[in-house]
Amino acid sequence: xxxxxxxxxxxxxxxxxxxxxxxxxxxxxxxxxxxxxxxxxxxxxxxxxxxxxxxxxxxxxxxxxxxxxxxxxxxxxxxxxxxxxxxxxxxxxxxxxxxxxxxxxxxxxxxxxxxxxxxxxxxxxxxxxxxxxxxxxxxxxxxxxxxxxxxxxxxxxxxxxxxxxxxxxxxxxxxxxxxxxxxxxxxxxxxxxxxxxxxxxxxxxxxxxxxxxxxxxxxxxxxxxxxxxxxxxxxxxxxxxxxxxxxxxxxxxxxxxxxxxxxxxxxxxxxxxxxxxxxxxxxxxxxxxxxxxxxxxxxxxxxxxxxxxxxxxxxxxxxxxxxxxxxxxxxxxxxxxxxxxxxxxxxxxxxxxxxxxxxxxxxxxxxxxxxxxxxxxxxxxxxxxxxxxxxxxxxxxxxxxxxxxxxxxxxxxxxxxxxxxxxxxxxxxxxxxxxxxxxxxxxxxxxxxxxxxxxxxxxxxxxxxxxxxxxxxxxxxxxxxxxxxxxxxxxxxxxxxxxxxxxxxxxxxxxxxxxxxxxxxxxxxxxxxxxxxxxxxxxxxxxxxxxxxxxxxxxxxxxxxxxxxxxxxxxxxxxxxxxxxxxxxxxxxxxxxxxx
Amino acid sequence: xxxxxxxxxxxxxxxxxxxxxxxxxxxxxxxxxxxxxxxxxxxxxxxxxxxxxxxxxxxxxxxxxxxxxxxxxxxxxxxxxxxxxxxxxxxxxxxxxxxxxxxxxxxxxxxxxxxxxxxxxxxxxxxxxxxxxxxxxxxxxxxxxxxxxxxxxxxxxxxxxxxxxxxxxxxxxxxxxxxxxxxxxxxxxxxxxxxxxxxxxxxxxxxxxxxxxxxxxxxxxxxxxxxxxxxxxxxxxxxxxxxxxxxxxxxxxxxxxxxxxxxxxxxxxxxxxxxxxxxxxxxxxxxxxxxxxxxxxxxxxxxxxxxxxxxxxxxxxxxxxxxxxxxxxxxxxxxxxxxxxxxxxxxxxxxxxxxxxxxxxxxxxxxxxxxxx
Numbered sequence: 001x002x003x004x005x006x007x008x009x010x011x012x013x014x015x016x017x018x019x020x021x022x023x024x025x026x027x028x029x030x031x032x033x034x035x036x037x038x039x040x041x042x043x044x045x046x047x048x049x050x051x052x053x054x055x056x057x058x059x060x061x062x063x064x065x066x067x068x069x070x071x072x073x074x075x076x077x078x079x080x081x082x083x084x085x086x087x088x089x090x091x092x093x094x095x096x097x098x099x100x101x102x103x104x105x106x107x108x109x110x111x112x113x114x115x116x117x118x119x120x121x122x123x124x125x126x127x128x129x130x131x132x133x134x135x136x137x138x139x140x141x142x143x144x145x146x147x148x149x150x151x152x153x154x155x156x157x158x159x160x161x162x163x164x165x166x167x168x169x170x171x172x173x174x175x176x177x178x179x180x181x182x183x184x185x186x187x188x189x190x191x192x193x194x195x196x197x198x199x200x201x202x203x204x205x206x207x208x209x210x211x212x213x214x215x216x217x218x219x220x221x222x223x224x225x226x227x228x229x230x231x232x233x234x235x236x237x238x239x240x241x242x243x244x245x246x247x248x249x250x251x252x253x254x255x256x257x258x259x260x261x262x263x264x265x266x267x268x269x270x271x272x273x274x275x276x277x278x279x280x281x282x283x284x285x286x287x288x289x290x291x292x293x294x295x296x297x298x299x300x301x302x303x304x305x306x307x308x309x310x311x312x313x314x315x316x317x318x319x320x321x322x323x324x325x326x327x328x329x330x331x332x333x334x335x336x337x338x339x340x341x342x343x344x345x346x347x348x349x350x351x352x353x354x355x356x357x358x359x360x361x362x363x364x365x366x367x368x369x370x371x372x373x374x375x376x377x378x379x380x381x382x383x384x385x386x387x388x389x390x391x392x393x394x395x396x397x398x399x400x401x402x403x404x405x406x407x408x409x410x411x412x413x414x415x416x417x418x419x420x421x422x423x424x425x426x427x428x429x430x431x432x433x434x435x436x437x438x439x440x441x442x443x444x445x446x447x448x449x450x451x452x453x454x455x456x457x458x459x460x461x462x463x464x465x466x467x468x469x470x471x472x473x474x475x476x477x478x479x480x481x482x483x484x485x486x487x488x489x490x491x492x493x494x495x496x497x498x499x500x501x502x503x504x505x506x507x508x509x510x511x512x513x514x515x516x517x518x519x520x521x522x523x524x525x526x527x528x529x530x531x532x533x534x535x536x537x538x539x540x541x542x543x544x545x546x547x548x549x550x551x552x553x554x555x556x557x558x559x560x561x562x563x564x565x566x567x568x569x570x571x572x573x574x575x576x577x578x579x580x581x582x583x584x585x586x587x588x589x590x591x592x593x594x595x596x
Numbered sequence: 597x598x599x600x601x602x603x604x605x606x607x608x609x610x611x612x613x614x615x616x617x618x619x620x621x622x623x624x625x626x627x628x629x630x631x632x633x634x635x636x637x638x639x640x641x642x643x644x645x646x647x648x649x650x651x652x653x654x655x656x657x658x659x660x661x662x663x664x665x666x667x668x669x670x671x672x673x674x675x676x677x678x679x680x681x682x683x684x685x686x687x688x689x690x691x692x693x694x695x696x697x698x699x700x701x702x703x704x705x706x707x708x709x710x711x712x713x714x715x716x717x718x719x720x721x722x723x724x725x726x727x728x729x730x731x732x733x734x735x736x737x738x739x740x741x742x743x744x745x746x747x748x749x750x751x752x753x754x755x756x757x758x759x760x761x762x763x764x765x766x767x768x769x770x771x772x773x774x775x776x777x778x779x780x781x782x783x784x785x786x787x788x789x790x791x792x793x794x795x796x797x798x799x800x801x802x803x804x805x806x807x808x809x810x811x812x813x814x815x816x817x818x819x820x821x822x823x824x825x826x827x828x829x830x831x832x833x834x835x836x837x838x839x840x841x842x843x844x845x846x847x848x849x850x851x852x853x854x855x856x857x858x859x860x861x862x863x864x865x866x867x868x869x870x871x872x873x874x875x876x877x878x879x880x881x882x883x884x885x886x887x888x889x890x891x892x893x894x895x896x897x898x899x900x901x902x903x904x905x906x907x908x909x910x911x912x913x914x915x916x917x918x919x920x921x922x923x924x925x926x927x928x929x930x931x932x933x934x935x936x937x938x939x940x941x942x943x944x945x946x947x948x949x950x951x952x953x954x955x956x957x958x959x960x961x962x963x964x965x966x967x968x969x
Contacts, residue, residue: 543804544960558904
């Protein structure tokens with residue numbers, strides 16, 4: 001297809017503003033999917049995606065419209081996947097910016113719109129859900145026009161649900177979005193904007209060819225990571241895989257690589273031909289680093305091999321997931337896992353539990369800290385138990401947060417941001433009623449329950465998005481929990497010094513409630529270094545006897561005691577104290593309760 | 597050497613109490629004769645294992661004294677001569693005739709199921725006896741010159757308070773029993789009783805440790821010896837040097853062999869524990885035909901016997917020779933518990949011993965579970 005007749009575009013939107021429904025409608029109108037195969041949200045292939053109504057992995061579908069080839073590149077809708085979104089957008093010349101006409105612009109609308117504008121994409125504004133009784137298309141159009149510096153009349157008004165106005169969207173794609181540039185004669189360069197793993201054929205790369213062309217069986221190389229392979233098959237998704245002989249400049253398609261390890265082919269990398277290599281890679285490749293960490297342990301230690309296999313399988317499809325074996329005295333064998341963010345962590349956890357049927361214990365999430373020791377060595381700390389007790393300096397990751405709320409809730413948001421050590425950046429009226437607040441906050445203050453607090457304090461009206469904003473020095477400290485005088489490694493945490501006392505007290509109180517009384521008094525303490533900041537005592541039991549035991553009961557009583565003994569062996573021994581797993585669960589749940 | 601201890605089970609009761617989990621049969625007076633016949637056949641079959649001199653015999657139930665008088669007398673007559681012959685009795689069954697019958701049958705120790713002296717608590721337990729029945733039973737037994745009477749008391753009864761327990765203990769002590777057994781009420785999950793008293797049982801469970809201390813403190817203060825976890829007897833000096841511990845039960849706690857006959861009865865003989873299955877009809881039918889009753893048998897290897905020896909021996913107030921439980925004892929746990937003041941390791945003439953401290957005895961179950969290797 002000649003480049004002039006190709007249009008590459010994405011749909012960007014806040015969560016639930018109808019992106020997947022519009023994609024479905026486009027597939028239907030262009031007859032890409034026979035009606036009998038049409039199910040809602042065709043593009044979201046994973047069960048979890050369908051259920052949560054969000055898109056995790058971007059994919060690309062090719063359709064035809066009035067003599068043109070349209071490539072719809074689907075983008076993940078969440079902040080954790082900003083980098084993937086940015087790579088997907090880089091594969092496009094334009095984007096549909098979709099807004100729910102009943103809701104107006106939300107935080108992710110803004111974040112995505114800025115990403116698209118930064119890439120100099122042609123943004124086509126669309127007000128969706130105009131069929132809803134509470135829709136206010138004029139207000140939504142006004143907000144979109146204001147944001148993009150467009151005329152309100154240029155904002156398309158549609159209902160992806162009923163199909164109203166969707167043809168006009170397709171026409172606007174052809175008319176407003178420019179065809180791809182790129183030099184068809186130059187050495188081949190293709191941008192990898194997504195990967196997935198096919199258990200029979202290995203890693204599949206989704207690419208946008210920028211310059212030159214690529215043929216089946218061509219020997220290829222990734223320019224950033226230097227991985228070499230042969231293009232076993234080239235093709236396009238329409239939406240099923242359809243092999244093609246070649247992919248030319250401007251086109252979007254897939255490459256079956258035969259690679260067995262998804263980490264060798266990273267999103268954002270540039271593919272080139274080994275026969276006639278390009279001199280320069282495409283700009284913008286980043287090695288995405290996980291920022292949120294948590295220990296994942298099987299509740300039943302026999303499941304450790306199953307957990308390892310499950311993580312290996314997940315990693316095949318998710319290069320951004322990292323994991324390393326971790327041994328906790330309290331929780332046994334598990335893995336310290338790194339995630340892009342909280343949603344990413346929740347998704348991994350749910351997939352482990354659902355697809356692999358594992359019962360898991362997950363420690364409180366923590367962020368990556370950078371500690372400079374007295375000797376000047378810099379260590380990155382992903383696990384509170386690894387934090388050096390003495391250090392020169394600790395730096396913690398910061399984010400730039402955008403919150404959009406009705407103006408009545410500005411006070412509530414400011415209060416929350418102040419509680420969480422936020423520093424105010426700016427405030428802007430998007431309309432008479434709606435305000436954009438921008439703050440800088442430590443990521444560590446976000447990982448537990450910030451989003452829930454934000455939602456509850458604004459009655460669900462706030463929308464929230466963030467960008468990483470680098471590391472800054474922080475007055476944080478490590479708090480250890482001791483049971484019976486012995487440190488419980490899984491419960492150590494890194495926290496701002498001002499919050500350490502309160503948090504330590506909560507943990508210690510909860511443990512006192514959850515650890516059953518023992519034969520002896522058991523002290524439970526929270527400590528910073530050797531200084532105890534909170535202490536409770538689990539008072540010893542005063543009675544633990546089998547009431548009576550005569551000739552007829554001996555077998556039963558013996559078995560009772562043997563069972564009691566066995567139960568003790570199953571419990572985790574900390575400082576000579578049997579701590580049932582439920583106690584750890586309860587303490588760790590303290591965090592998830594805060595989170596939910 | 598033959599077996600020196602014989603248990604005889606008499607399952608009949610006037611009424612099954614809600615909390616009871618023994619093998620019992622309500623009513624059926626017409627079956628008493630056939631049952632005693634069956635017992636005597638079983639005794640004839642099994643009696644060969646008995647020593648020439650049987651030290652103790654214990655008639656338990658059920659309500660042994662609910663058994664038809666002539667049948668009970670026939671059974672007592674057929675039993676071998678013994679040093680201690682105990683019968684369990686419910687207070688309301690004790691009449692002058694019964695006391696005469698028991699005396700004539702050689703009974704020299706009676707264990708009375710008093711449970712409580714509070715009418716409301718007896719009603720909760722579905723006991724038939726009233727508080728005065730307990731007193732009357734003791735007086736009648738004393739009149740018949742019984743000089744070894746034991747009273748059973750229960751604590752943790754739904755509705756009971758610490759003050760109720762204090763009065764129960766006082767009422768029991770006023771009768772000057774030679775022996776007292778005090779048990780916490782064990783409500784089995786899923787029973788009618790547990791269902792009926794659920795919330796109150798939870799409250800009682802919280803109060804139970806206080807009750808236990810109250811029982812031990814009260815009885816030891818007035819001259820009773822806390823010789824077993826749940827059992828107390830007057831100290832020797834008070835009763836002309838007599839040892840008033842229940843010798844039959846001591847045999848269990850010392851890990852001795854015993855023969856049990858009757859439906860549901862358990863025996864421990866030469867490394868095997870066997871249990872006659874419940875089911876009165878099956879039991880009687882088998883023995884009428886001259887066969888052994890249906891049974892299940894568990895073989896006890898040396899390691900199991902040592903574990904039992906440990907768990908039973910530590911219930912007593914006398915030191916347990918370590919040599920008898922060496923394989924069952926977790927030494928490191930023992931040292932930890934010694935350091936915590938719950939266990940004592942010492943020596944007597946024949947070697948090292950292990951015993952529980954006073955506080956350790958209150959925690960006997962947990963401590964034993966800990967000590968088991």
